Amino acid sequence: MTARPPLFILRHGETEWNAAGRLQGHHDSPLTPAGQTQAAAQNAILSDQDLRGYCAISSPQARAYQTAVIALDGLISPVLTDDALREIGLGDWAGQDRASLMSQSGAADGFTLYELAPRAEGFERLHARCQAFLARLEQPAVLITHGITSRMLRLILTGQPITALRDMPGGQGVVFRVENAQQKRLTLGA
């Protein structure tokens, strides 16, 4: 395996729908004030890093791009966009209430919803999409993406099987640094 460039991977900040417990998928909703504060925390974390030679690539979805603009303010510009960094497709269930879907479908956990949803993208296809993206990425980058897509990227980068997706750490307002197949969670003041 050839060495991959080092990456910083960010999830977008809290959105209106995150706060309301609705699934977003390919739908979108704006960042809440708390989400904007989380993006500012990511900006403070990245300010301590040496970003020379890094480019910035965001999901084109507004919640991610809005996060990117705040998190990279004064650090990297322009922010590129790439469809490969979109959130996993939730098919017919995008926009619906997470708790009621969980009880109706009998899903064991939130992750199962992504496989059960009619016309969903599913983990296999997301895996292929993330793998193709990483294969053509040639330079160090800050990636701004979504909860499930971020986990899938880090799962591939750390050489783990799809079944390990549930165990990947997540979080808003944090930054994952991935280099040499190792990930490190960077938080503000920790």
Next chain:
Amino acid sequence: MITYPKIWFLRHGQTEWNKAYRLQGQLDSPLTQLGIVQAHRQAQIMPEILALGPDIHVSPLGRARQTADIALGGAAYRSDPRLMEIDAGKWQGMLRADILAIRPQWAQADPSALEIYEAAEGGEGVSAFRARIRSFLEDLTGPSVIVAHGLLGQVLRAHICGVGPALAGRLSNAQGVVYELENGMEQVLEAPE
């Protein structure tokens, strides 16, 4: 990292061939009505910048000069052939659809314009293109306004902002705006609607 003087980059407005999806390269066509409006939008942004007394460099191709004449309000400029658009060889003057027809493998890939020019038969190629843009940048001695072309802008801006060649074709490529480049970062200046 090399730092360059502050740069304001303007792409020419929409041309007849842009509108028809016909590859221009170093051939030329005049601005459309929309292209003229876009140049006037740039003209709203430029007075404050021109008041700083920057050097002004313009591509010798007609569409860039036509844009400069409107956007810079008649300010004098230097013409520099290193600012011409990338040469697309035999593909210049062809429709994008005709090119995609002879390269069926591109149907799924949605190639960027820069990728198409890179593959053009008898074309200049991106690495020679980058070299002449770097040579131009190295000769800059102070804050500069540049009026030139879409792909020239993508490659120039990517070089200044540390975006690798493989991603240069993914940079925005807007007409009617001014890209301000300073300390390896880019800001897009737009006139109010």
